[in-house]
Amino acid sequence: MTVTPNQPYYRVEQIARFLHDFPHIDFKFESVNSSFDLQRNDYKESIIFLAAIPVAFCVLVFLLTFACLCFHCCCKDRPTKRHKTTCTRCVLGLFIILAIGSIAVGFFGNEEGNKGVQSTIDAIQNTNDTLSGSLDTLKALDGIADNITSIWVDALKQVINDHLKTNVTVQNEVLKLVEDIRSHSSQVRGDLQDIQNKVNKINLDPILEKTGQAENYRWIGTISMLCWEMLVLVVYIIASLKKSKYCIIWGLAPGVMSLLLAWASTGVYLGGSVAVSDFCMNPDAFIISQLEQKVSPAVIQSYVQCKNQTDPQTFSQALRDALMYVQKANETLDDILSKTAKYNISKYLEAPVRALREGLREANANVISLSNTVYCGQIHTNYVKALHGICNRALVGMSLVLLVLPILGLSLMFVQCLAPRIWLLLSRQKEIKEVDVRDPFLPRPPNYNGYGTITEERTPLQSPPDFRNDGDIMTRSARSVSDDSPPPAFDEIDLPYYPGSFVEQYSRLGTFPQTERRNY
Numbered sequence: 001m002t003v004t005p006n007q008p009y010y011r012v013e014q015i016a017r018f019l020h021d022f023p024h025i026d027f028k029f030e031s032v033n034s035s036f037d038l039q040r041n042d043y044k045e046s047i048i049f050l051a052a053i054p055v056a057f058c059v060l061v062f063l064l065t066f067a068c069l070c071f072h073c074c075c076k077d078r079p080t081k082r083h084k085t086t087c088t089r090c091v092l093g094l095f096i097i098l099a100i101g102s103i104a105v106g107f108f109g110n111e112e113g114n115k116g117v118q119s120t121i122d123a124i125q126n127t128n129d130t131l132s133g134s135l136d137t138l139k140a141l142d143g144i145a146d147n148i149t150s151i152w153v154d155a156l157k158q159v160i161n162d163h164l165k166t167n168v169t170v171q172n173e174v175l176k177l178v179e180d181i182r183s184h185s186s187q188v189r190g191d192l193q194d195i196q197n198k199v200n201k202i203n204l205d206p207i208l209e210k211t212g213q214a215e216n217y218r219w220i221g222t223i224s225m226l227c228w229e230m231l232v233l234v235v236y237i238i239a240s241l242k243k244s245k246y247c248i249i250w251g252l253a254p255g256v257m258s259l260l261l262a263w264a265s266t267g268v269y270l271g272g273s274v275a276v277s278d279f280c281m282n283p284d285a286f287i288i289s290q291l292e293q294k295v296s297p298a299v300i301q302s303y304v305q306c307k308n309q310t311d312p313q314t315f316s317q318a319l320r321d322a323l324m325y326v327q328k329a330n331e332t333l334d335d336i337l338s339k340t341a342k343y344n345i346s347k348y349l350e351a352p353v354r355a356l357r358e359g360l361r362e363a364n365a366n367v368i369s370l371s372n373t374v375y376c377g378q379i380h381t382n383y384v385k386a387l388h389g390i391c392n393r394a395l396v397g398m399s400l401v402l403l404v405l406p407i408l409g410l411s412l413m414f415v416q417c418l419a420p421r422i423w424l425l426l427s428r429q430k431e432i433k434e435v436d437v438r439d440p441f442l443p444r445p446p447n448y449n450g451y452g453t454i455t456e457e458r459t460p461l462q463s464p465p466d467f468r469n470d471g472d473i474m475t476r477s478a479r480s481v482s483d484d485s486p487p488p489a490f491d492e493i494d495l496p497y498y499p500g501s502f503v504e505q506y507s508r509l510g511t512f513p514q515t516e517r518r519n520y
Contacts (some may be wrong), residue, residue: 004341007422008262008380008381009384010145010283010383010384010387010388010391010459012280012281012391012393013391013395013396015256015277015396016276016280016391016395017277017278017281017396017398018172018277018278019274019276019277019395019399020034020274020278020280020281021051021426023272024043024046024047024050024276025046025049026042026045026049027045027047027048027049030042032045032344034046034277034278035281035282035285036275036278036279036281036282036286037286037289043348047271047274047275048096048271049266050267050270050271050274050276051268051269051270051413052274052386052456053267054263054264054266054267054269054270054406054409055263055264055267057263057265058259058262058266058409060262061259061263061409061413062256062259063295064413081338081463088418088421089240090213091418092236092240092415092418092419093237095411095414095418096233096236096237096240096411096415097410098407099229099233099407099411100233102404102405102407102408102411103226103229103230103233103404103408104405105403106222106400106401106405106408107223107226107227107405108397109225109396109398109399109400109401110219110397110398110399110401110488111397111398112224112393112394112396112400113219113393113394113395113396113397113398113401114215114216114219114299114394114397115393115394115397116389116390116392116393116394116395116396116397116443117211117215117391117394118211118215118389118500119385119386119388119394120211120385120386120389120390121211121212121215121389122385122389123207123382123383123385123386124204124207124208124211124382124386125202125388126382126385127210127379127382127383127386128204128208128377130351130373130379130382131202131204131379132197133200134195134370134373134374135196135199137193137366137369137373138192138199138370139193139196139324140194140362140366141188141366141367141370141444142189142191142192142193142196144190144362144363144368144433145186145192146189146361147186147355147359147405148181148182148185148329148356148363149185149186149189150358151181151256151355152179152352152355152356152359153182153185153356155351155352155355156178156181156336156349156352156353156356157175157178159345159348160174160175160178160340161351162344162348163174163345163348164340164343169353170339170340172341173339174336174340177333177335177336177339178206178332178336180329180332181329181332181333181356182327184326184328184329184332185329185363187322187323187325188321188322188325188326188363188367190323191318191319191322192318192323192367192370193321194314194318195315195318195319195370195374198295198296198299198315199374201294201295202291202294210216218272221265222265222401225261225262225265228254228258228261229258229259229261229408229412231254231264231452232251232254232255232258232412233415235247235250235251235254236248236255236415236419238249239419240252242412246261248316251419252416252419255412255415255416255419256416258412259409259412259416262405262408262412265401265404265405265407265410266402266405266406267401269398269401269405270402272398273395273398273399273402273489274431276394276398277389278391278393279345279390280387280390280395283387283391284301284304284305287300287304288300289306290339296314298312298314299305299312299314299315301378303376303379303380303383304380304383305380306376306380307378308376309375309376309377312376315370315374315375315404316375316411317369319367319370321369323368324363324368326347326360326363326364326367327364328359329356330357330360331354333353333357333360336349336353337349337353343492344487351360356379356437365417369373389504394489427510509518
């Protein structure tokens with residue numbers, strides 16, 4: 001794009017060059033021209049082909065995830081020993097954190113893309129307002145020229161015919177000057193009519209409407225998709241922290257949908273980003289090709305390139321001619337006043353002359369205002385702003401979303417594979433531990449006399465006897481043990497109340513043995 005000093009210009013970003021270099025292959029697996037043109041079927045096929053690549057990968061990932069789920073839930077034997085889930089849950093948490101970080105970057109990229117598109121819409125709206133203002137000015141000039149030629153000139157001519165009858169020569173000269181004013185006004189009207197016909201063919205309202213609708217769908221769809229992914233990850237976080245197999249089950253089914261959404265969105269953003277980058281590589285050619293059937297290509301090229309501040313030349317020449325004819329009309333009116341000054345008819349000429357002066361003054365102001373809006377400077381500035389919005393800011397935002405969506409999809413794939421493993425470890429029944437039935441501090445079950453029935457109530461607990469020393473428990477005196485004798489032994493028949501007998505009786509009958517104090 002050719003630029004002049006102090007003029008805004010558009011520069012192609014590196015990200016646009018990178019995406020533009022992606023191979024463009026149609027459904028016949030043949031390379032096609034990468035120039036942006038939605039009217040060509042082969043170009044549309046190449047964009048659809050690029051968008052289908054992540055979707056095909058999504059199908060493969062889905063099959064792998066389904067196989068992983070079946071392996072953990074159906075094929076693999078249950079573990080016989082208890083295993084800790086800490087390591088698996090930590091790995092799951094790392095992938096969840098990575099996915100959440102990707103979602104955060106996706107939100108930022110989505111907002112950047114929205115701001116860029118809104119900037120483009122504002123620039124297009126400003127251009128549309130400029131064109132609408134130019135049409136209003138042209139209509140006002142057409143009305144002024146019509147009033148000059150049909151009303152005010154006729155009124156001036158009527159005054160000359162009524163009050164210059166004595167001097168036919170002067171009357172004819174003045175009438176000729178009046179006709180010159182009519183001719184100049186008609187010339188102004190004709191010059192501006194050509195501009196009006198060309199400007200009136202440029203209608204940017206459909207572009208504004210389609211761009212706004214597409215951006216609304218893109219922004220809302222991306223926000224909804226990212227929020228859904230975040231909700232699924234929150235369910236997995238709760239399941240991991242609470243070790244809840246029910247939360248894991250609730251996360252598995254939505255997780256499959258999240259995988260589909262992530263990779264489908266990747267395909268949409270890949271195709272859209274490549275198409276936008278193709279447009280941004282040479283936007284001038286596409287704009288000229290779209291408008292050349294309505295407006296002269298030279299006029300459109302003057303606006304998109306704006307090599308000179310007075311472009312387009314066809315409009316500038318018409319405006320210069322219009323200003324010249326307005327100036328000539330003013331000079332002709334001055335000649336009329338000078339030629340009729342000595343005939344004392346100024347009071348009759350005052351009203352039509354004042355109307356003509358006012359009309360010519362308004363025409364001159366409108367032509368100058370029209371030149372400021374029709375010249376390429378203002379419209380070219382809006383054009384460059386629109387390109388900066390869509391090709392710089394919006395494309396960068398879309399590229400960020402395109403970058404994080406595959407990361408999000410891969411993270412969800414690993415989460416979907418790890419979640420069934422945790423569910424399998426958490427879903428096992430608790431192991432039965434061996435208990436030492438001789439432990440006196442464990443609670444004892446009630447006594448049963450038959451199978452499945454309880455015939456008598458358990459004897460209430462009695463206060464344990466007060467054993468203050470070994471003599472209260474031992475019923476015999478301890479034998480003296482020599483150094484060479486074996487360990488002492490005792491006879492349960494002779495010693496009915498031996499140490500631990502009260503525990504056995506409590507286990508059998510629920511009562512404690514009654515001891516008798518014996519003196520030896």
